[in-house]
Amino acid sequence: MEEENQQLPNNQKDAEAGYHVPVLLNESIDALSIQPDGVYVDCTFGGGGHSRAILQRLGQKGKLVAFDQDDDARKNLPDDERVIFIPQNFRHLQRFLRLHKITKVEGILADLGVSSHQFDEAGRGFSTRFDADLDMRMDQRQTITAAAILKTFTESQLHKMLEQYGEVTNAKTLAKTIVQQRALTSIKTINEFKQAVQSVVKGNPQKYFAQVFQALRIEVNDELGALKELLQQIPALLKPGGRAAIITFHSLEDRLVKNFFKAGSFTDTEADDIYGGRPESPLLVITKKPILPGTAETKQNKRSRSAKLRVAERKSDV
Known part of the structure; x- marks a missing residue:
């Protein structure tokens, strides 16, 4: 986080710090295993913390597509030609990527829930x-x-x-x-x-x-409906070996992500010994248990206490 802020103008640092503190920043960016020339999607741009960390690892040929349905987030956009900003809900992910001639990506990140800015804006x-x-x-x-x-x-x-x-x-x-x-x-x-x-x-x-x-x-906001639609689009959008990293903040979200990553559906059913097993998930679960914030992060940012990060990778043989 310090390295990220050192590269930003002071007024931009202050604006982002007041807007939203990115949760599990290093853990989620590391989990994406970013390729310098890859195409990545930040489904929840917000204050731009995760996006900037992705951009730091991208080369000049890399591309970042940032989604955010909250118009306030637009104020945090970096002046970077590698960024495409889409002011829409991430449930429309595939549709808007296609509009920009993007059919496959190397990574997808989503930090779900409400931004600090939304909580702190009384109105x-x-x-x-x-x-x-x-x-x-x-x-x-x-x-x-x-x-x-x-x-x-x-x-x-x-x-x-x-x-x-x-x-x-x-x-x-x-x-x-x-x-x-x-x-x-x-x-x-x-x-x-x-x-x-x-x-x-x-x-x-x-x-x-x-x-x-x-x-x-x-x-x-039909949050669970939007999350389901996002998850269902991930397998088709990820290139083989591409990764999805999703941060949830309550059990309803986490259960959906866990089940979909594991089974490729939203029901965690056991295989049937008589009639055969369930269809194999197109995703390989990277995090058998969710990654949680460390003590230092939860002390610094109380809103991170309920965060859970789950990561999955697109299989190449499904």
Whole structure:
């Protein structure tokens, strides 16, 4: 990280430091085994930390394609002709690579979740620390917001979302309370929401609302749907020997990545002794167990504590 910052102008260093601290930076870049003349994709450009580390290992013939659906990320783009920036969700990976005449790449990196910038910008509505509109859109061009979900989802839909995406212990009770309260009062801001459901908050309020907000954020941005679409495109895009490195921040994401890398699908089924084994995955798992941040990183960046890095390589004989 220090070597990276030393090569940047001071104003650019400050901007990136305030935007997002890249998680598992060295581990993820090393895992890609970067070839100087290769083509690499950073699916989540954000503050550009991972992208700059990739560029440092690329030669003049190398290419980096950076995706980010959040328009704020564009401010962090380096002045580098080797970079192609695509302001789109990474679920459209293959489509936009083809538009740029790219059919195969040497490596794909994704650092999932919310950037520090998104959490720290009060007006974006991602954090429970501020009062703001319940927005939570990573892509400001889309129309659905967290407030819209709280207003329009049925009690059953709310229950399912809170239970599956947030693992909220009293999801059913909370869903019922939301439906009751929205008929009586406005629930458009973070504070209005907190006040409306205050009577059913269980345990540590900070942890409770973090789980609720995670569920809302995942729903608003269809995060798991986008991740599934990304994973399904990886085998066809990677050249033989090419690698995918994905950093997750909660068990729902990690389970999808683990199962897909292992089985080439999203179900971790055992082979059938009678009718034959399951189809072989086109990917070779490099990380039998996920790579976790070290003590020094978790002390420096508390948001890295839940991070897990998994790496897979495209097989040449499948």
